[in-house]
Structure formats: C-alpha cells, structure tokens
Amino acid sequence: MTELQKSEIVGTPALNNVYIGEMDMWPLESPEFNRIYPFYDNLRAGKFTTTKCKKCGHITFPPQVICPKCWAEELEWVELPQKAKVVAITETQAGAPLGFESPLIIAWLTFDHPALKHLIGRIIHAKEGEVKEGDEVKFVTFSVPANPVEVKKDTKICDRVFYAFEPVKK
Amino acid sequence: MAQKKNAVIVGGGTSKFGVRQAHILDMVQEAARACANDIPGLKPTDIDGLIIASTMAGRHSSALNTAPLVVHRLGLKPTSICIRLDTLCAGSNSAIIVAKGLVESGISEVVLVMGAEKVYMPQRWETNYTQLAVNDHDWDSAMGLGVPPPFFAMIARMHMKRYGTTKEQMAHVSVTNYTYGTDSPNAHFGGRTLTIKEALEARLIADPFGLYDCCPLSDGASAVIIASEERAKAMSNRPLVYLRGTGQHATHSMSAGWPGETLAEWPHLKKASEVAFKNAQLTSKDIDVAQTHDCFTISEIIELEELGFCKKGEGGAFVASGAIKIDGKIPTNTDGGLLVYGHPFGASGARQAIEICKQLQGRAIHQVKDAKFGLTHNLSGTCAQHTVVVYGREPVK
Numbered sequence: 001m002t003e004l005q006k007s008e009i010v011g012t013p014a015l016n017n018v019y020i021g022e023m024d025m026w027p028l029e030s031p032e033f034n035r036i037y038p039f040y041d042n043l044r045a046g047k048f049t050t051t052k053c054k055k056c057g058h059i060t061f062p063p064q065v066i067c068p069k070c071w072a073e074e075l076e077w078v079e080l081p082q083k084a085k086v087v088a089i090t091e092t093q094a095g096a097p098l099g100f101e102s103p104l105i106i107a108w109l110t111f112d113h114p115a116l117k118h119l120i121g122r123i124i125h126a127k128e129g130e131v132k133e134g135d136e137v138k139f140v141t142f143s144v145p146a147n148p149v150e151v152k153k154d155t156k157i158c159d160r161v162f163y164a165f166e167p168v169k170k
Numbered sequence: 171m172a173q174k175k176n177a178v179i180v181g182g183g184t185s186k187f188g189v190r191q192a193h194i195l196d197m198v199q200e201a202a203r204a205c206a207n208d209i210p211g212l213k214p215t216d217i218d219g220l221i222i223a224s225t226m227a228g229r230h231s232s233a234l235n236t237a238p239l240v241v242h243r244l245g246l247k248p249t250s251i252c253i254r255l256d257t258l259c260a261g262s263n264s265a266i267i268v269a270k271g272l273v274e275s276g277i278s279e280v281v282l283v284m285g286a287e288k289v290y291m292p293q294r295w296e297t298n299y300t301q302l303a304v305n306d307h308d309w310d311s312a313m314g315l316g317v318p319p320p321f322f323a324m325i326a327r328m329h330m331k332r333y334g335t336t337k338e339q340m341a342h343v344s345v346t347n348y349t350y351g352t353d354s355p356n357a358h359f360g361g362r363t364l365t366i367k368e369a370l371e372a373r374l375i376a377d378p379f380g381l382y383d384c385c386p387l388s389d390g391a392s393a394v395i396i397a398s399e400e401r402a403k404a405m406s407n408r409p410l411v412y413l414r415g416t417g418q419h420a421t422h423s424m425s426a427g428w429p430g431e432t433l434a435e436w437p438h439l440k441k442a443s444e445v446a447f448k449n450a451q452l453t454s455k456d457i458d459v460a461q462t463h464d465c466f467t468i469s470e471i472i473e474l475e476e477l478g479f480c481k482k483g484e485g486g487a488f489v490a491s492g493a494i495k496i497d498g499k500i501p502t503n504t505d506g507g508l509l510v511y512g513h514p515f516g517a518s519g520a521r522q523a524i525e526i527c528k529q530l531q532g533r534a535i536h537q538v539k540d541a542k543f544g545l546t547h548n549l550s551g552t553c554a555q556h557t558v559v560v561y562g563r564e565p566v567k
Binding site for chain 1: 295298299301302307308309310311312313314315316317319320321323324327328331374376377424425426427428432433
C-alpha cells in the first residue's frame with residue numbers, strides 16, 4: 001500500500017488572490033449590483049445622503065428603491081446632517097471581526113433629523129476612552145478594498161468607499 | 171362548526187451544548203435520540219413533518235439545504251412539511267409557531283421541530299467574522315457590528331442611565347440562572363454555580379458586561395415533538411401541554427429603524443407579547459413559569475418589564491428581589507437559560523419549550539409548584555424581532 005504523502009498546502013488553494021464574494025465585509029457598491037449606487041457615488045463626493053419619497057415626503061435611511069411608508073417608486077436623493085451626538089458608546093477589546101482593529105469603538109448616535117433618530121456608527125481617529133456620551137462626532141469617508149467584477153470577457157476593478165465617524169475637536 | 175384541532179408539545183431533548191467535537195448532522199442525531207429518550211416508543215415513522223431551524227448550517231457546515239440532510243440522517247419520510255427556517259435566535263420557536271399552525275389546520279399530525287447550530291470552526295476568526303452576517307450586512311455590519319456584546323452593552327448603558335439599574339442587579343440574573351443550570355446535564359456551563367462576587371469580579375467583555383453577563387456561543391441541537399391532541403395521547407400518558415397562543419413581531423433590522431425611544435425601551439417585545447397573550451386568552455399575571463431570552467443579563471431584566479411581569483424601569487430591583495427564583499413571583503429560566511445552558515441560536519427556542527413542557531407536566535428538575543401556564547420568548551440577533559409562545563395545561567376554549 002502506498003504511504004500517504006503529507007500535503008504541503010495548508011488552507012484552500014483556490015483562495016490565493018481570489019476574491020470571495022461570500023466573505024466580503026463591504027457592500028457591492030457598483031451599479032451592476034444595486035440600485036442605490038448614488039449613495040456610494042455621493043460618499044465619494046464627501047456627501048451623506050439618502051432617499052426621500054416625492055409622493056408622501058417620508059425620508060428613510062438607508063436609501064431605498066420604493067418608499068417603505070407608501071411603496072411609491074418616485075424617490076429623490078437628499079442630504080443628511082454630517083454631525084451627530086453620542087448617546088451610548090462601547091469599546092470592544094476581544095472578538096473584533098477580522099478587518100476591524102481593536103479596540104473597536106461603536107456608538108449609538110443621534111442626528112438632528114427624523115430619519116436618523118438612531119444610528120450605529122463606528123468611531124475612528126480616536127484613542128481608547130477618548131469619546132464620551134454626549135460628545136459630538138462628524139461623518140468621515142475612507143477607501144476600502146476594491147472588488148473585481150467580470151464584464152463579458154474582461155474584469156473591471158471597482159474602487160470602494162465607506163463611512164464612519166470621528167470626534168469633533170472641542 | 172367543526173371542533174378546532176389543538177396542537178400540543180409532547181416532549182423533547184437536546185444534545186450537549188458547548189464547544190463540540192461534532193458536525194451539525196451528528197448533533198441533530200444526538201438531539202433526536204434525546205427526544206426519543208423523553209418520549210419512549212417514538213419512532214421515525216411516527217413523524218410526518220420536519221422543520222429544522224438553523225442559521226449557521228450554511229456557513230459552517232456547508233449544509234444549505236439542511237432539511238433533506240436531516241431527513242436522511244434520521245430516517246424520516248415526511249409527507250406534510252420538510253423545511254429549514256431561519257430567524258436566528260428565535261429559530262426553533264418560529265418553527266414551533268409554524269408547526270402549531272400546520273397541526274391545527276390538519277395539514278400535519280406529528281411534527282419534529284429541531285434547531286441546530288455548528289458555530290465553532292478550525293480558526294476562531296471565522297466564527298467572529300461570520301457573525302457580521304447576522305446583522306444588516308451593508309450597513310450595521312460594515313460598522314463592525316458582529317457578535318452582539320457591543321450592541322447589548324449599549325443597551326445596558328442606557329438602562330443604567332435611564333432607570334438606575336446596577337451591575338449588581340444584573341449579576342443577580344446570572345447567579346440565579348446558574349443556580350438552576352448547574353443541574354442541567356447538557357448545559358454548556360452546567361455543573362457549577364456562581365456567586366455575586368464572582369460575577370462582579372469576572373473579566374470585562376464589553377463594558378459594563380463581565381464574562382457571566384454574556385451567554386456563550388454554543389454548538390448544539392434540540393428536538394421537540396409538536397402533535398395533534400389525538401396523536402399526543404397515543405404517544406404519551408403524561409398530561410397534555412397545549413400551545414395556546416403565539417406572537418412574532420418585527421419592526422426593523424438596521425439601527426436607524428430601532429422602534430424604542432432609546433435602546434432601553436423594547437416596544438416590539440411588548441407588542442409581540444400582547445398578540446401572544448391575546449391569542450392565548452391570558453395575561454402576564456396568569457403565567458407561572460417563563461423562559462425569557464437571557465442572551466445577556468440586561469436582556470432578561472428588560473424582557474421581564476416589557477412582558478408585563480414588573481413595571482418599566484423596575485426590572486433591576488425585581489430580579490435582585492428574588493422574584494425570578496422558583497418560589498418567586500415569576501420563576502424564570504429554571505434550566506439555566508441561555509446564560510448557562512448555552513445558545514446555539516436555532517436550538518434555543520426548542521430547549522426553552524422542553525423545560526416549559528416539563529414544568530407544566532410536573533417533572534422538571536427545579537419544579538415550580540402547580541405550574542399551569544408557561545411562556546417562552548426569544549429575541550433575534552441584535553434585538554430585531556421578538557417571538558413569544560404561551561403554553562397551558564388547558565387549551566383555549
């Protein structure tokens with residue numbers, strides 16, 4: 001009987017330098033994969049936006065394709081405030097998901113806006129213990145890893161962006 | 171008018187919960203065996219319906235189309251229903267609601283309701299990383315919200331701020347649940363008790379939570395039989411335990427849709443319980459024993475308030491007073507709850523149902539005197555929806 005050779009490969013060979021959609025922690029932002037892509041284009045332009053219903057006036061976050069109140073399809077893009085107040089805050093030392101550094105600072109925020117009475121926001125550019133309840137934070141954008149998309153026989157690279165919040169210097 | 175059929179819970183069992191050297195399908199078999207130990211004479215051929223509740227089956231066991239896999243391993247041949255469903259932490263309670271409807275309508279006679287999760291992976295990072303998928307992926311998860319402790323830590327902060335709840339009051343929840351869970355042979359943390367001092371001195375997980383304020387992530391499976399009254403009588407001599415009423419209420423998924431005034435108010439639980447109590451034709455005053463979703467100590471405190479067992483804001487003092495003990499006003503989590511028994515998401519609801527079934531049949535390890543009406547409750551994920559099931563020794567007339 002042949003002796004089994006010990007494999008030199010550890011892990012899953014197919015995963016080397018391959019993008020796995022299932023493991024992607026960021027949204028698919030390009031128009032090929034969603035109909036709210038103006039949100040991400042607006043992020044790239046430094047704007048925090050969402051959709052407002054032209055029929056009933058309801059503003060909702062996150063942006064949508066139909067109005068969650070009246071199901072109308074006639075929506076328009078509007079800007080949201082970029083400053084928020086910290087209502088509660090928590091810093092996690094252990095168990096932060098891969099890709100997020102410890103301590104992971106997450107806050108429950110409130111904006112002066114009906115669509116954003118509550119929002120979970122990550123706090124960045126802050127030291128441990130620096131941000132307290134009642135502090136003001138502001139919206140900030142940053143690049144995140146790009147993803148490939150096959151378009152016919154080619155592959156295009158989609159640059160991506162996301163947002164978080166940083167302390168407003170007192 | 172034809173007599174409405176009643177659905178009952180006949181009995182059930184669980185696998186050992188914990189960090190298991192087992193595949194999800196192995197644990198499913200263990201749970202089925204435990205269920206048969208509880209209902210002597212139960213055979214696979216007695217079962218015409220299967221519902222398996224599981225969230226992690228796909229990611230961690232590559233078992234997306236789980237129901238047929240369970241059918242194969244358990245030798246089932248269902249004809250009325252054969253599905254997997256997923257409502258995260260409320261999985262098997264949702265499955266019990268579905269089974270109740272199918273039995274009452276006559277579509278099914280004997281349904282095997284199961285819950286199962288395989289959470290532990292060869293590398294720890296993957297378990298924590300997968301948790302990003304339980305929240306609104308493109309919005310809250312992208313903020314780093316994965317495992318629940320940070321979210322519930324903020325809930326605790328709000329409740330402490332608004333109502334003066336203290337860490338010591340929260341510790342009473344775990345100490346009490348450990349008092350009972352120590353005797354559950356399949357509990358993740360069974361076989362030990364806890365003191366207030368140990369609870370308060372435990373290492374910090376997410377301020378204000380220490381280790382014992384948080385339920386563990388657990389592998390495990392559970393199984394119960396939901397059947398028609400007639401079939402239940404043929405399967406068991408024990409008193410019948412009826413599914414009287416249910417409610418399941420959702421309001422949002424992503425943080426911007428949170429329905430409460432603050433994180434400390436859970437109106438969606440209040441509403442779910444109102445629906446369940448109305449269907450059961452009971453009020454909270456009628457409930458003799460409860461299983462509420464103690465994923466964190468603060469959760470049990472808020473749940474007791476919103477379910478109507480004490481006034482809003484008084485949950486901390488309520489649990490510290492001994493009201494949740496066997497001889498108290500509302501004995502709660504008398505098998506240890508999530509904190510001690512563990513929490514394989516989809517399996518927890520059925521595990522709760524088993525304890526309520528035993529309580530109402532007078533055969534629980536920590537028996538509540540004359541228990542006639544019981545309740546189980548789960549929230550899902552980061553408190554996105556609430557599921558309430560009410561049981562009784564008598565059916566709704």
